[in-house]
Amino acid sequence: MSGWIRVCALDEIAPQGSRVVASSQGDIAIFRTADDSVFGLHDKCPHKGGPLSQGIVHGDTVTCPLHGFKIGLKDGEAVAPDKGCTRRFEVKAEDGTVWLQLN
Amino acid sequence: MKKQKLVVVGNGMAGIRAVEELLKLAPDLYDITVFGAEPHPNYNRILLSPVLAGEMTIKDIILNPLGWYADNGVRLHVGKTVTKIDRTARKVIADDGTEEEYDRLLLATGSMPFILPIPGRDLPGVISYRDIKDTDEMIATAATHKHAVVIGGGLLGLEAANGLKLRGMDVTVVHLMPWLMERQLDKSAADMLKTSLEARGLKFLLEKQTEALIRGESGRVCALRFKDGLEIPADLVVMAAGIRPNTALAESAKIYCNRGIVVNDTMQTYDPRIYAVGECVAHRGIAYGLVAPLFEQAKVCANHLANFGIARYSGSVLSTKLKVTGIDLFSAGNFMGGEGTDEIVLNDPSGGVYKKLVVKNDTLVGAVLYGDTADGAWYFQLVKDAQNIHEIRDHLMFGQNHVGDVGHAGKTHAAAMPDDAQVCGCNGVCKGDIVKAIKSQGLFTLEDVRKHTKASSSCGSCTGLVEQILASTVGGAYTPSESKNKPMCGCTDHSHGVVRQTIREQHLLTIPELMRYMEWKTPSGCASCRPALNYYLISTWPGEAKDDPQSRFINERAHANIQTDGTYSVVPRMWGGLTTPAELRTIAEVAEKYEVPTVKMTGGARIDLLGIKKEDLPKVWADLGAAGMVSGHAYGKSIRTVKTCVGAEHCRFGTQRSMAMGVKLERMLFGMWSPHKVKLAVSGCPRNCAEAGIKDIGVIGVDSGYELYVAGNGGIKTEVAQFLCKVKSDEEVMEYSGAFLQLYREEGFYLERTCHYVARVGLDHVKAAVVDDPVKRKELHERLLFALQDYEDPWQAAVEKPAVRREYQIIKLEEATAGVAS
Numbered sequence: 001m002s003g004w005i006r007v008c009a010l011d012e013i014a015p016q017g018s019r020v021v022a023s024s025q026g027d028i029a030i031f032r033t034a035d036d037s038v039f040g041l042h043d044k045c046p047h048k049g050g051p052l053s054q055g056i057v058h059g060d061t062v063t064c065p066l067h068g069f070k071i072g073l074k075d076g077e078a079v080a081p082d083k084g085c086t087r088r089f090e091v092k093a094e095d096g097t098v099w100l101q102l103n
Numbered sequence: 104m105k106k107q108k109l110v111v112v113g114n115g116m117a118g119i120r121a122v123e124e125l126l127k128l129a130p131d132l133y134d135i136t137v138f139g140a141e142p143h144p145n146y147n148r149i150l151l152s153p154v155l156a157g158e159m160t161i162k163d164i165i166l167n168p169l170g171w172y173a174d175n176g177v178r179l180h181v182g183k184t185v186t187k188i189d190r191t192a193r194k195v196i197a198d199d200g201t202e203e204e205y206d207r208l209l210l211a212t213g214s215m216p217f218i219l220p221i222p223g224r225d226l227p228g229v230i231s232y233r234d235i236k237d238t239d240e241m242i243a244t245a246a247t248h249k250h251a252v253v254i255g256g257g258l259l260g261l262e263a264a265n266g267l268k269l270r271g272m273d274v275t276v277v278h279l280m281p282w283l284m285e286r287q288l289d290k291s292a293a294d295m296l297k298t299s300l301e302a303r304g305l306k307f308l309l310e311k312q313t314e315a316l317i318r319g320e321s322g323r324v325c326a327l328r329f330k331d332g333l334e335i336p337a338d339l340v341v342m343a344a345g346i347r348p349n350t351a352l353a354e355s356a357k358i359y360c361n362r363g364i365v366v367n368d369t370m371q372t373y374d375p376r377i378y379a380v381g382e383c384v385a386h387r388g389i390a391y392g393l394v395a396p397l398f399e400q401a402k403v404c405a406n407h408l409a410n411f412g413i414a415r416y417s418g419s420v421l422s423t424k425l426k427v428t429g430i431d432l433f434s435a436g437n438f439m440g441g442e443g444t445d446e447i448v449l450n451d452p453s454g455g456v457y458k459k460l461v462v463k464n465d466t467l468v469g470a471v472l473y474g475d476t477a478d479g480a481w482y483f484q485l486v487k488d489a490q491n492i493h494e495i496r497d498h499l500m501f502g503q504n505h506v507g508d509v510g511h512a513g514k515t516h517a518a519a520m521p522d523d524a525q526v527c528g529c530n531g532v533c534k535g536d537i538v539k540a541i542k543s544q545g546l547f548t549l550e551d552v553r554k555h556t557k558a559s560s561s562c563g564s565c566t567g568l569v570e571q572i573l574a575s576t577v578g579g580a581y582t583p584s585e586s587k588n589k590p591m592c593g594c595t596d597h598s599h600g601v602v603r604q605t606i607r608e609q610h611l612l613t614i615p616e617l618m619r620y621m622e623w624k625t626p627s628g629c630a631s632c633r634p635a636l637n638y639y640l641i642s643t644w645p646g647e648a649k650d651d652p653q654s655r656f657i658n659e660r661a662h663a664n665i666q667t668d669g670t671y672s673v674v675p676r677m678w679g680g681l682t683t684p685a686e687l688r689t690i691a692e693v694a695e696k697y698e699v700p701t702v703k704m705t706g707g708a709r710i711d712l713l714g715i716k717k718e719d720l721p722k723v724w725a726d727l728g729a730a731g732m733v734s735g736h737a738y739g740k741s742i743r744t745v746k747t748c749v750g751a752e753h754c755r756f757g758t759q760r761s762m763a764m765g766v767k768l769e770r771m772l773f774g775m776w777s778p779h780k781v782k783l784a785v786s787g788c789p790r791n792c793a794e795a796g797i798k799d800i801g802v803i804g805v806d807s808g809y810e811l812y813v814a815g816n817g818g819i820k821t822e823v824a825q826f827l828c829k830v831k832s833d834e835e836v837m838e839y840s841g842a843f844l845q846l847y848r849e850e851g852f853y854l855e856r857t858c859h860y861v862a863r864v865g866l867d868h869v870k871a872a873v874v875d876d877p878v879k880r881k882e883l884h885e886r887l888l889f890a891l892q893d894y895e896d897p898w899q900a901a902v903e904k905p906a907v908r909r910e911y912q913i914i915k916l917e918e919a920t921a922g923v924a925s
Contacts, residue, residue, distance in 0.1 A: 005916055005917065005918060006917070007914060007916070008914055012909060014652070014653055014910075015653070016627065016653040016654075017653050017910075019909075019912075019913075019914055020913045020914065021913070021914045021915075021916050022913050022914070022915050022916060023916045023918065024916075024918060027913075030914075033627075034626065034627045048667075049669075050669065051665075051669040054657040054661070054665060054669070054717075055630070055657070056629075056630040056633060056634070056653070056654070056655075056656065056657075057627075057653065058625065058627045058628050058629045058630060058633060059625055059626050059627055059629075061629075063629070063630030065656065065657040065665055066665070066667065067561070068560075068630065070629075070630075081554050081555045100916070102918070
């Protein structure tokens with residue numbers, strides 16, 4: 001497993017917002033929740049591939065902008081009764097900086 | 104803290120629903136123990152009829168499998184009947200000696216079938232129709248015996264008779280009253296029902312009183328004798344002559360009962376530690392026998408068990424749907440009429456259609472439908488909401504036509520549809536999928552069906568059809584959601600109306616402030632309520648409440664329209680649909696420079712540039728902005744376009760300068776956010792080439808001025824705009840249109856188009872504010888102008904402000920630096 005890579009300053013992601021990171025493993029959506037936790041998911045909804053980074057963040061869930069699938073930020077699992085899972089990435093925020101670990 | 108003990112006596116639909124509601128509200132408050140007399144987990148009793156008819160199996164109708172109890176930490180005693188409540192020691196004792204202590208006790212003992220006190224009632228072969236055991240016995244008897252007699256021509260009796268007939272028995276229904284289902288139907292509808300059941304081979308004996316059941320040689324019942332001496336053969340007698348609340352246990356514990364366990368509006372009995380719900384209960388003197396009211400009771404009871412203390416049950420209006428496949432029958436409310444009521448009747452015996460609506464003081468109080476029940480849910484809603492029907496009285500009988508025009512091949516009758524017919528054209532859901540989900544998942548509401556099947560969850564045009572399928576599958580258990588007080592979403596119990604009102608009265612300015620004040624159940628709402636709240640705040644307090652971009656759908660955040668592949672489309676504004684060679688040249692250059700794959704004309708007669716990458720958006724806008732073009736808002740719940748015809752400027756028929764009028768309107772409304780999208784059109788003469796008849800506001804020029812039409816819609820359900828008034832000058836067109844839109848902005852619910860808004864509040868209400876009252880009209884118009892006065896072009900902001908621009912930038916990861924950090 002590789003180490004932590006700097007993504008951006010925490011301030012560069014709006015609370016309840018997200019940014020897209022282009023990586024060798026595809027686009028990764030980095031989310032910041034209202035309580036400043038950060039999460040990383042593959043930027044593709046398990047339903048029809050919608051960009052999750054463009055969804056509305058509420059609690060620790062994001063709603064896909066295309067058809068409203070709700071995806072848990074912690075585990076990438078669709079909220080029941082929807083089914084599906086998107087890949088998650090290790091992300092952390094320390095001293096105002098956001099870090100990402102590629103799988 | 105040590106958990107309190109809750110004991111539930113009764114493992115049926117009401118008791119377990121109360122437990123489910125309680126677990127939702129306060130999952131850790133109680134140790135819960137449930138006693139059930141039957142040896143089964145909770146099952147869907149109302150689906151016993153399809154089981155009997157051979158359309159389903161017992162397995163299909165289990166609502167809570169044993170695993171559910173274990174998963175939720177609920178202890179279950181099945182096959183144990185509680186025989187005693189010791190209120191002093193606060194414990195219950197079952198027939199096998201099992202004892203459980205309680206801090207709070209919930210009685211949900213259900214009802215007992217009424218057994219006629221006649222000789223022979225104890226003979227083998229004489230049963231009631233109440234549970235799985237009865238159903239199994241009927242199925243077994245049908246395989247070995249010939250003659251069945253069902254005593255009771257009510258809902259249950261007819262479903263039993265139908266099932267036994269389908270299982271091959273020769274069935275006679277005996278009824279004391281002059282017509283069938285007299286508690287749910289009037290005579291006309293009942294006669295039609297009888298005719299069609301007779302055509303299926305059922306026999307009926309009405310106004311017959313049973314005197315005795317006669318024992319045959321085998322010891323089993325063999326015949327039935329009436330008071331008038333007539334005897335008919337009977338190998339099986341099903342007593343379905345009504346139910347009685349099962350109050351034996353409560354009465355033995357000296358809890359006050361009067362035709363049921365008496366409860367108050369919080370479902371509490373006369374012992375404050377003991378609650379009761381379901382068919383065993385008498386609430387305000389009424390014992391309910393259908394499942395929909397029981398669910399309402401369960402919800403209220405759970406609220407109080409959870410110590411929330413705010414819910415009240417104030418009784419239910421009932422509706423009935425017979426679950427006999429192929430027969431459409433619906434009744435609700437006071438369908439018999441009486442003093443002070445009018446009846447509107449449509450009777451077509453050969454066509455097999457009968458409808459009766461009972462109206463009192465301009466509200467609908469009851470309905471009976473036979474043959475065509477498509478509008479049952481709508482009528483039921485009107486009854487429950489006590490909505491004033493004065494304006495729609497003349498066409499009330501012809502239904503709501505709320506099934507949209509599109510997406511389901513024009514089908515409007517659920518019962519007649521085959522299982523493989525597509526219901527939801529957006530999500531590709533067939534009738535069979537919906538029926539299967541309703542049955543196997545135990546769904547009762549439209550919301551549940553939407554969640555599980557996605558049917559009607561996108562454009563909603565098939566909502567009416569899905570409601571019909573739901574109603575015909577679960578019968579009397581179906582409750583249409585209350586349109587008036589429906590909660591906004593799962594995050595709150597408050598309706599859109601209450602939220603809007605509270606924002607105004609309490610001068611709330613931010614979403615967190617509002618969520619605290621109104622006790623939102625989720626920490627930061629959801630994708631459904633947050634955009635609504637943001638709109639309500641900024642439209643109620645323009646200049647004070649700050650727009651929250653994170654609570655807007657991506658299109659309004661990015662000021663472009665997200666496409667299926669994640670790219671965006673850009674539509675530059677063209678005021679009134681007018682453009683210039685210079686603008687067209689700019690658009691062409693932008694399209695080439697950014698390799699825009701598709702360029703097309705929109706329905707609003709604007710140019711759409713499709714397939715632009717998000718990170719290119721600010722650059723595209725900068726180029727368009729340099730040529731003086733601004734955002735066309737083709738993406739928002741906002742003013743979209745004002746479509747115009749050529750008008751008197753060029754057209755030989757034109758009476759008014761429609762292009763100029765359209766440009767003025769569009770400039771006035773630039774930057775207007777609204778509950779839903781708003782489209783206008785201006786035509787220069789009654790030929791109406793701009794199609795103003797299906798717009799939110801349609802302006803049609805005539806020689807003496809303009810006619811104004813409002814609340815048209817060309818989408819899911821085509822709605823012709825309604826005539827508002829006639830005005831003389833351009834200034835008046837601006838003022839009246841502005842006032843109407845401001846009224847809609849202030850009173851409309853989020854995602855409610857003007858056609859739905861006007862249907863809800865009534866055109867008279869709109870006319871009173873916009874046409875009849877010049878002071879109010881001017882105030883409305885001024886408030887609109889005030890709200891729009893400082894609106895900046897959002898494209899310009901995105902180009903100029905780095906913080907906004909960041910939204911569009913992709914972060915390039917420097918993967919080579921991996922491993923540097925802590």
